[in-house]
Amino acid sequence: MRVFVSLFAIILIATGIVGLNLIEDQQMSENRLMQWLRDFVALTSEEIPPFATRGGYAIQHKGRLFHVGEPITTIQLRQELRRKGVKPGDPTEIRVMADICSNPNLAYKVAIARTESQFALPGQPGMPEGSWTGLPIGEKSWATASKASEPGPGLGSSVLVVWDNQLVAKLVIQYQPIDPKGRTALFPPAADEDLESGELAARLILARASLVLLGWHELPKLQLVVNGSSLEARKHQRDFLIPVATVFERLGGKVERRSGILVCSWRVKRVTLPIGSRVALVGRWRVEETSKNSGVKRLVAAEGKVPLSHPVLFDGKEFWVDGEGIAKALGLRVQRKGTTVILVP
Numbered sequence: 337m338r339v340f341v342s343l344f345a346i347i348l349i350a351t352g353i354v355g356l357n358l359i360e361d362q363q364m365s366e367n368r369l370m371q372w373l374r375d376f377v378a379l380t381s382e383e384i385p386p387f388a389t390r391g392g393y394a395i396q397h398k399g400r401l402f403h404v405g406e407p408i409t410t411i412q413l414r415q416e417l418r419r420k421g422v423k424p425g426d427p428t429e430i431r432v433m434a435d436i437c438s439n440p441n442l443a444y445k446v447a448i449a450r451t452e453s454q455f456a457l458p459g460q461p462g463m464p465e466g467s468w469t470g471l472p473i474g475e476k477s478w479a480t481a482s483k484a485s486e487p488g489p490g491l492g493s494s495v496l497v498v499w500d501n502q503l504v505a506k507l508v509i510q511y512q513p514i515d516p517k518g519r520t521a522l523f524p525p526a527a528d529e530d531l532e533s534g535e536l537a538a539r540l541i542l543a544r545a546s547l548v549l550l551g552w553h554e555l556p557k558l559q560l561v562v563n564g565s566s567l568e569a570r571k572h573q574r575d576f577l578i579p580v581a582t583v584f585e586r587l588g589g590k591v592e593r594r595s596g597i598l599v600c601s602w603r604v605k606r607v608t609l610p611i612g613s614r615v616a617l618v619g620r621w622r623v624e625e626t627s628k629n630s631g632v633k634r635l636v637a638a639e640g641k642v643p644l645s646h647p648v649l650f651d652g653k654e655f656w657v658d659g660e661g662i663a664k665a666l667g668l669r670v671q672r673k674g675t676t677v678i679l680v681p
């Protein structure tokens with residue numbers, strides 16, 4: 337993971353671009369945002385094993401969506417990750433395309449455009465809602481996956497599109513044909529480990545984008561008191577964000593990280609927090625495929641789902657979560673006294 341000091345530097349560079357308006361007299365802000373995308377949001381090789389990056393670049397992307405009446409402009413990050421240790425003629429790649437839009441309405445339209453296919457009406461999603469693990473990401477996610485039991489034609493790529501607030505992220509896992517010289521191109525089915533790696537990439541991008549769009553290091557700090565211990569929290573408007581793993585440890589609970597999710601246990605409570613999710617999953621949960629052999633899953637059952645005011649954030653060290661949401665999930669009381677917040681069992 338890259339050093340967290342770099343996040344502080346990049347966010348200072350990005351100061352003033354929160355609530356970005358993409359207009360001509362803000363060219364300097366656009367340049368700074370592109371620098372932020374390259375230097376902070378772009379993934380590094382050690383973060384998504386076993387894939388190595390090929391670097392990332394950011395551009396001002398101008399285009400026209402056929403179901404939107406006017407041209408659109410976004411700031412876009414593009415990046416490629418290639419599997420390590422595979423001969424050059426047979427690579428597996430993860431291609432990343434992330435857009436920062438001027439407002440949530442435009443971002444949602446861009447997200448729908450990214451999901452469109454020949455089977456969808458204009459302006460409608462062409463992929464099923466869900467993710468490759470079934471766990472939620474952002475406000476909405478759509479996916480396809482080349483899941484099958486045997487190699488076959490037309491199975492070369494799996495796609496994941498995530499939308500949250502001003503961010504749209506599209507990831508494509510691209511396989512090469514088994515026999516490039518064959519009369520019919522046959523592709524291997526999608527491997528679960530590749531889908532999990534691609535989904536982790538989407539979650540990290542969403543979390544980083546959200547941190548900077550919040551102006552993370554400009555947020556007021558609060559004193560958080562948990563079981564007699566004093567911690568640091570952050571305030572955003574009427575919400576407060578807490579370092580959730582540390583909070584569970586101070587309560588005497590257990591914390592386990594599994595790739596892109598954090599599983600926390602305290603007394604008889606169990607809470608699952610996927611990076612980038614706007615919901616905390618309380619107790620046991622279950623997912624199922626959206627259709628037979630689709631490779632796309634969705635959450636179908638949970639003992640409790642508590643909405644969160646922000647996505648689950650990850651700064652490279654800590655998971656930061658909406659404090660009111662976690663209090664509700666655990667049955668804690670929240671007491672506020674000026675700049676001090678107390679979580680009471």
